[in-house]
Each structure stands twice: as C-alpha cells, then as structure tokens.
Amino acid sequence: MTSSGPPGTRDSGPAAGTTRSWPAGWWYLPLTILTAGLAAWVPFLHAGVVLGSARLRWAAAAYGAVLAGLFVCASTAPVDAQGTAVGTAGTVLPTIAGTGWLVLIPVACAHQWAVRRRVARGRGGAPEPGLSRALAARSRRTTARRLAESDPLLARDLRIGRPDLARDYDDGGLVDLNNAPAATIARLCEIPLPAAEDIVGARRDSGFSSVDELLVTVALPVSAWDRIRDRGLTLSA
Known part of the structure; x- marks a missing residue:
C-alpha cells in the first residue's frame, strides 16, 4: 500500500492523493485576533487588491486610521512619575482607547467574514447554482x-x-x-x-x-x- 502523504499518515476515502487547499482569506480572522486588532487593516488591503476594489482599500485605510487614533489616545494620556493617571484626560483617554479596541476587534472580524466570502468567489469559488x-x-x-x-x-x-x-x-x-x-x-x-x-x-x-x-x-x-x-x-x- 502506498501513501502520498507525510510519514505516519494514511490515505483514506475517495479524495486520497488529492491536495487540499485552504479557502481564500482563511487567515483574515486569525490574524486580527492574534495581533489583538493591530493588523485588522491588512485583510481589507489584501481583499481590495485581489478584488480590485477601491472601497475595500479605503476600508483598510479607515481601520488603520482608527487604530492610529486609539494608539494616540493610549500613549498620550498624562500620567505622573509613578504612572498614575493625571486629570480628566488621564482617565478618559485610556478608557476611550480600551473601549475602542474591544469594539474594533469583533466589528473587524464580522466585516472580514463577509469580505472573505467575496474573495473566495472572486478567486474561483463557485457561487450557489x-x-x-x-x-x-x-x-x-x-x-x-x-x-x-x-x-x-x-x-x-x-x-x-x-x-x-x-x-x-x-x-x-x-x-x-x-x-x-x-x-x-x-x-x-x-x-x-x-x-x-x-x-x-x-x-x-x-x-x-x-x-x-x-x-x-x-x-x-x-x-x-x-x-x-x-x-x-x-x-x-
């Protein structure tokens, strides 16, 4: 019996010997989650290039701008020498940054899920008959x-x-x-x-x-x- 897979694996079923490929855009959500939202803009840029969509490239820019704004809020909040928040800005800015980050990740993932399906169709995925x-x-x-x-x-x-x-x-x-x-x-x-x-x-x-x-x-x-x-x-x- 021969096997086309790596050592220790077996062929099984009618699909044995065929090469399985990952669905287009499979990495969109994992990238966003594993980077805690820092790379949320990357999937939209990729999808925009693949589909030739200016709207998706603008979406990538928008997500990047939001991330930059949240980073500015978090990094410019005034603190004293001991790292304690100073004044209203010291309290409000980190709150805005933290809340924005928590909202950004699920919103971006939901958006990417829809975009991923468009990319799959655009790269040869068969639409419903x-x-x-x-x-x-x-x-x-x-x-x-x-x-x-x-x-x-x-x-x-x-x-x-x-x-x-x-x-x-x-x-x-x-x-x-x-x-x-x-x-x-x-x-x-x-x-x-x-x-x-x-x-x-x-x-x-x-x-x-x-x-x-x-x-x-x-x-x-x-x-x-x-x-x-x-x-x-x-x-x-």
Missing part, C-alpha cells in the same frame, strides 16, 4: 426588454414574452402583458388566475402602453407589483 441561474435569467430579461424597446417587430418575431408559443429565443422569463393568455401571465407573474384575467379584460380595447399604466388601471395586489415589473413588458397587440 440557484443564484447563478437567477442572475443569468435576470440578465437575459434585461437584454430581451431592451431589444423589445428598440425593435418591437423583431421582438414579436422572436416571440419575446410569449412562452405559450413555440420559439427558440430565451428571454429569461418575460411575459407580454398585452398578448399572452391569462394562464401564462398568472404563472410567470405569480398572481392568482382571476387577477390575470382582469389584466386580459382591461387590455382588450387598446392594450397597455407600459407596465406602470397596467398597475394603475387594474386593481392588483401591491405585493405583486415588483414581480410584474420584473417579468412584464407591453408589446403592441
């Missing part, structure tokens, strides 16, 4: 809506907003509120079928010029408005 699909569909809806606004005839040829018809173009889940049947509107906008039938009834004369006009014309639950705006478009009949 469901999130990826939802974001991809949103992007397709945005593209399809822009196409429909700039070229309505092409949009009709591509059957944008008409999942009830045979088509090849993926519009990300849009629904044409001026032409789609009530069942399709109800399904994509996640509204009751009677509400979708009200939309169909109200559009019979000339249709809607915009989704906002529909929302003013038809009595629909306010809770459904955002979903209708996200999924709906109004092509001419």
Whole structure:
C-alpha cells in the first residue's frame, strides 16, 4: 500500500492523493485576533487588491486610521512619575482607547467574514447554482426588454414574452402583458388566475402602453407589483 502523504499518515476515502487547499482569506480572522486588532487593516488591503476594489482599500485605510487614533489616545494620556493617571484626560483617554479596541476587534472580524466570502468567489469559488441561474435569467430579461424597446417587430418575431408559443429565443422569463393568455401571465407573474384575467379584460380595447399604466388601471395586489415589473413588458397587440 502506498501513501502520498507525510510519514505516519494514511490515505483514506475517495479524495486520497488529492491536495487540499485552504479557502481564500482563511487567515483574515486569525490574524486580527492574534495581533489583538493591530493588523485588522491588512485583510481589507489584501481583499481590495485581489478584488480590485477601491472601497475595500479605503476600508483598510479607515481601520488603520482608527487604530492610529486609539494608539494616540493610549500613549498620550498624562500620567505622573509613578504612572498614575493625571486629570480628566488621564482617565478618559485610556478608557476611550480600551473601549475602542474591544469594539474594533469583533466589528473587524464580522466585516472580514463577509469580505472573505467575496474573495473566495472572486478567486474561483463557485457561487450557489440557484443564484447563478437567477442572475443569468435576470440578465437575459434585461437584454430581451431592451431589444423589445428598440425593435418591437423583431421582438414579436422572436416571440419575446410569449412562452405559450413555440420559439427558440430565451428571454429569461418575460411575459407580454398585452398578448399572452391569462394562464401564462398568472404563472410567470405569480398572481392568482382571476387577477390575470382582469389584466386580459382591461387590455382588450387598446392594450397597455407600459407596465406602470397596467398597475394603475387594474386593481392588483401591491405585493405583486415588483414581480410584474420584473417579468412584464407591453408589446403592441
């Protein structure tokens, strides 16, 4: 039996022989805790460089400035020859420094935890499949809506907003509120079928010029408005 690990270790399971790597940014919190907050700014600088984020680099500068201010408070507090605090400043400044340090460490760690996840995704960490699909569909809806606004005839040829018809173009889940049947509107906008039938009834004369006009014309639950705006478009009949 062979082993690819160091002496005294064994391979086990299907992952034997593979190299395990530490997750990106794993050292952020340990560095901050082990240095008692003195290096709290370093993870933000690293994340800012990795992600190309000016905001995170500014966060690093802000944490550094706070640390410098706390150090000044602690080191400039007046004391006498025996090291006893002198006057109000001698009492208040060390209190500010101590309290600030106690607050800084958990705040920085919580912030770093969120940043570490961003770094992991930015360095190849796989996002949640469901999130990826939802974001991809949103992007397709945005593209399809822009196409429909700039070229309505092409949009009709591509059957944008008409999942009830045979088509090849993926519009990300849009629904044409001026032409789609009530069942399709109800399904994509996640509204009751009677509400979708009200939309169909109200559009019979000339249709809607915009989704906002529909929302003013038809009595629909306010809770459904955002979903209708996200999924709906109004092509001419």
